[in-house]
Amino acid sequence: MKLLAIYGSSRKNGNTEALTKIVLQNLDKNSYNEIFLMDYQIKPIIDQRHTSTGFQRINDDYDNLAKELLNHDAILFATPLYWYGMSGQLKIFIDRFSQSIRSQEYDFKEEMKGKKIYLVIVGGESAPYTALPLVQQFQLICQFLELDFRGYIIGKGVKPLEVLEDEESILQAKQLGKKIKTDLFK
Amino acid sequence: MKLLAIYGSSRKNGNTEALTKIVLQNLDKNSYNEIFLMDYQIKPIIDQRHTSTGFQRINDDYDNLAKELLNHDAILFATPLYWYGMSGQLKIFIDRFSQSIRSQEYDFKEEMKGKKIYLVIVGGESAPYTALPLVQQFQLICQFLELDFRGYIIGKGVKPLEVLEDEESILQAKQLGKKIKTDLFK
Amino acid sequence: MKLLAIYGSSRKNGNTEALTKIVLQNLDKNSYNEIFLMDYQIKPIIDQRHTSTGFQRINDDYDNLAKELLNHDAILFATPLYWYGMSGQLKIFIDRFSQSIRSQEYDFKEEMKGKKIYLVIVGGESAPYTALPLVQQFQLICQFLELDFRGYIIGKGVKPLEVLEDEESILQAKQLGKKIKTDLFK
């Protein structure tokens, strides 16, 4: 089993990435892959569920990323808490799942089913409370796609790399890393 | 007082727009303006809070839309429920508020304070339950910006214009329209 | 089909009761029954799931009320919002479901399955937002018992009968009443 870590951050080397690296540091380098959404071009979805032609092929990087999703058995979503939700970058990516669901190339719902999901959120001091609607949103997404939501952590850090000074965040990240390691070898 | 209706839909003439039109139909044409985010180019935020130069001016339509926000005393956000959250289009717009907050051109937080906020969400059959994390997210946004969150409705409709056949959605929309009318004339 | 309205209020003639009466006023008198929990003695549950003897019969009114539940096809729970949750009186009642689930007298889960559930909450000015965790809790309860959560309303009223002056609450109550009427005759 292999993990795909998907970063929804809008910049490199931020708190979310730093905390996720701690989650990953215990894993074998070849047991996971990483994708930084900011490195790709992904257009917002245009709802064409009800147009006669259905969803049109869109000329951007989404299709390749969707295939990456399907090639992994476990997915870690990492996002800063922006305005009490996931980053717009990540939301745009997830919105496109609606297109994948109707794709002829693969059976998205069938292939996603049962994949293990992990969530890393980093926000400010109150994030352990104010990020809860976002965790609930992920739970609903996992329920809909019959994903196996295995765990989430909510780190605290606003200033550059501040999360690395938050003992609780670090411990949670290490613990999540252990869990993923165990999951991957089951 | 004047209302600004902001549509986060990814296509025209959808259920969210249809339900919002019912909210608005009772208002005087010159008491509100409408913005369809899909008609504008808005780039995802790049977090530059901690770079020495701060946020760089971005060459897109956001700044003008932000000024529109500030020019109104009441704002209605209308969004389809995509993956149990607001549309990526709307999230990208709201994420950019982080830039406005640090703008030299205006005092965003001060000028937004106290504006009346309304929220129209349209989703599927279970939306009255599964849209609640999104309502909670808006409440947190309103709390942070000291906005006056006056009301929300959660309509039901998936097939084209199906929401117009849902008596409960219609009644809620009319009721919200009445409330806005009263608010505008207070 | 018949509805059972269960009042979790701690006093008679309060806002919650008043609003629920409006929900019910459109229904035939013989299409519903009412239970005021405060009129009965219900002891808090003692968790005996893991004692060798299992749950002991408790000498109070719960068993009769549980049978009332099973005798109806639709149940309306009415509760004031106390400390952002249902009243302690109602919580004590619902906690006892754990005992019913293990009862030899009936198959509680099987008989409850599919019953239609309605929820009336009355709280203060901010209840439309602060009551949402309670709605979510009911959704989880309904999911667990495979109940059909048909609708909820959140009324506003603190001073005696104040809810009757809140136009929005009244309209929501009437609308819920209509829905129940339709549901009962389906």
Add this chain to the structure above:
Amino acid sequence: MKLLAIYGSSRKNGNTEALTKIVLQNLDKNSYNEIFLMDYQIKPIIDQRHTSTGFQRINDDYDNLAKELLNHDAILFATPLYWYGMSGQLKIFIDRFSQSIRSQEYDFKEEMKGKKIYLVIVGGESAPYTALPLVQQFQLICQFLELDFRGYIIGKGVKPLEVLEDEESILQAKQLGKKIKTDLFK
């Protein structure tokens, strides 16, 4: 500073108590006190906010427990997750705060303000998701009383003492214990 741990369990030696003991084991014996609500008689509140005489003195153990609350600077609430909420026993206790708020003997809101709050919840396998509305409810309670909600943990355990086999729960408990220790000596 001294901590008061309040157990809302319906029996002794359960998972919630076991996990809370781990939270406490790192603390000096004389830096905390414990109260098991099941050892006391606490009647459900009767709402008398709007009766001419106000709240009547109730002949039970609540008043003494309320004074214990005020005598501590930090409070840990420990509750099993019953039907996706706190136990009825704990809810009844908290509902009575409404009476304390109107007491002539002390200024409850003023004296509670700023106290540090910790929350220990123990539920089943899905508790990390299904307990979130309960965490949100506590956050609202803390917001209303201007309490300082310092942290929560959600343990997993259903069978007797099963929580002690859940490595994640144990680690979280130890971490919360550390945090409380630091808080108490600040």
